[in-house]
Amino acid sequence: MADDDPGAAERRARFEALAPELVEPLRRFLARRADPATADDVLGETLLVCWRRLDDVPPDAALPWAYGVARHCLANAQRSARRQGRVAARVATVDPPTQSSPGPGETQHGEERLHEALARLTDTEAELVRLWAWEQLTPSEIAGVMDLTPNAVSIRLHRAREKLKEILRKDRPAAGHEESTEGRTP
Structure with missing residues (x-):
């Protein structure tokens, strides 16, 4: 035995x-x-x-x-x-079914922007960002997870973070206020 x-x-x-x-x-x-x-x-x-x-x-x-x-x-x-x-x-x-139910993976309103932005990255870019931000792994640890070199991870992670930042910046709702013409003479 x-x-x-x-x-x-x-x-x-x-x-x-x-x-x-x-x-x-x-x-x-x-x-x-x-x-x-x-x-x-x-x-x-x-x-x-x-x-x-x-x-x-x-x-x-x-x-x-x-x-x-x-x-x-x-x-x-x-x-x-x-x-x-x-x-x-x-x-x-x-x-056909008589009714449908919502699928898994639906997010709360506050998380939707982030998940939508991550979805616009490639699968590899999104996974690099998740491993770095959510799992708090170092580039050398991420390299072990993804079968890459630590240098490749550092470069790809930098690019992915910049791309994600740009996506979030572009999708941000307009801040500020409308210009007021009150009190001005034309």
Whole structure:
């Protein structure tokens, strides 16, 4: 039995020490990118991959490595959801539903501008900004997540931030007041 194997016990102890450090940061990472149900599913899948590939987890950069795993698991879940959506669309044309409900991922009013601006970036640019701003990773940690060099991350992150700033600046509602002509002579 596997429980008699001292290597299995060491492996289990290592994972049990690692998992609590990963769960909450991964949960927040996924919650910012997916609806709650998908985030929970992907969290479970990510932890399963971490268990299976425990020997590959770098001891000094476990969280960035796990973010990379979570990104891949989330991409797989999103591809699956798109496939399911296409099947549902085909079924709906044959047998349309009587009512529709709002989809997942709807944001509160205050977050809408940011999410719309992020959507106007490329997928890579948006992910760089999210990892930097939301997960508070350094360029070298982001490099590990995205399989890039730290220098490439620094350059791309700078460009993505500037592009996001420009998008938000252009989309900002006009500030100030209308010019008044009261008290002036023409």
